[in-house]
Each structure stands twice: as C-alpha cells, then as structure tokens.
C-alpha cells in the first residue's frame with residue numbers, strides 16, 4: 001500500500017524532552033474505533049517532536065497508530081539509526097514482528113512510554129532476559145528482549161515513566177554476541193489478553209516517523 005507523506009510544520013515544542021532521545025506524538029482525529037483497531041485513515045494532526053527549534057519533519061499521513069508519545073527505547077539512538085526488520089523472516093518461518101535496535105552492549109534501555117511492568121521473564125534460547133510493560137490504558141504491551149540486565153530494583157507491578165531505565169542492551173537468548181541489540185515489539189492487547197498474547201504492530205513507523213519498509 002502506498003503511503004502518503006506530508007510535512008508537518010507545527011511541531012509541538014512544549015513536550016517534555018529529556019536529553020538525547022526522540023519523542024514524538026500523534027494527535028489523531030477520527031473515531032475511537034479506528035484507534036482501537038490500530039489504524040487510522042486520512043489525515044490527523046501528526047507531529048514529530050524533536051527538540052526546540054527543530055525543523056519540520058515528514059510523517060506518514062496514514063500510519064498504524066500505537067500509543068502516543070513513544071520514545072526510542074535505546075538511549076542515544078536516533079531515528080535514522082534504526083532499520084525496519086518487522087517483516088523479516090525468523091527461524092521456523094515466523095515473522096520477526098519486532099524491530100532490532102542495534103547498540104553497544106550495556107547501553108541504557110529506556111521505557112518507550114509510561115506503563116506498568118507486567119512481567120519479567122527469562123525466555124531461554126529466545127528472548128533471553130525480557131521485560132513486558134503494559135500501557136496505562138491496558139491496550140498495549142511493550143516488549144524489551146535480549147537484555148544484559150534489568151535496571152536495579154526493577155520489579156513486576158512497578159510503574160515506569162517514559163524514559164525510565166528498563167535495563168541494558170545485551171545479547172541474551174538467541175541474539176548473537178557479535179550484534180548486541182534491543183529486540184523491541186509493540187503488541188496490541190484485546191481485553192483479557194495476557195502478557196504473552198496480543199497482536200504485534202510495527203514499531204518502526206512510530207519510532208522513526210517513516211513508513212514501514214513493508
């Protein structure tokens with residue numbers, strides 16, 4: 001599907017911005033139906049927020065809508081440093097359903113959005129050391145995998161704010177020691193779904209402000 005682009009010139013500068021990571025927000029018009037199924041047709045007021053006095057940026061007019069106000073979940077990583085590997089093939093014919101954000105081992109992983117730590121899980125031979133954080137509205141799970149370690153004191157039930165440290169980039173599970181990275185997924189959760197369930201949406205356009213590679 002082609003994706004139209006528009007230049008947004010009204011960046012919201014009043015958002016709370018901390019240090020070196022990007023934050024962007026979507027203010028989407030349209031019905032709550034459109035929102036709840038994760039896709040919004042037509043134009044909305046989308047804005048990418050960089051830092052004060054940043055130039056306008058291009059964002060997709062039609063995007064899969066995740067939770068608002070996502071931060072790139074690896075400290076210091078810019079949107080142009082990410083690649084879209086959402087549809088990449090993985091073992092057993094599975095689709096990746098996530099993106100890998102490459103970063104040096106030990107780099108801080110931060111919460112992409114506010115939420116509650118729902119599960120800290122050791123996924124042997126797969127995601128390794130992982131964290132599942134559910135959004136405040138309950139509709140999304142943010143999944144962080146291959147962690148070297150958790151942030152000190154991180155525990156299930158804990159509330160995190162956007163930008164709070166989740167852990168550090170590693171290569172636990174089936175990640176290659178030669179390529180430490182954060183495996184990051186966003187799952188849309190239907191009522192009653194548990195932490196291991198949900199339907200993945202592509203985090204890439206939400207984080208990078210660019211269309212999915214497809």
Ligand SMILES: [Zn+2]
Nearest residue numbers: 098099100183
């Ligand atoms: Zn991955």
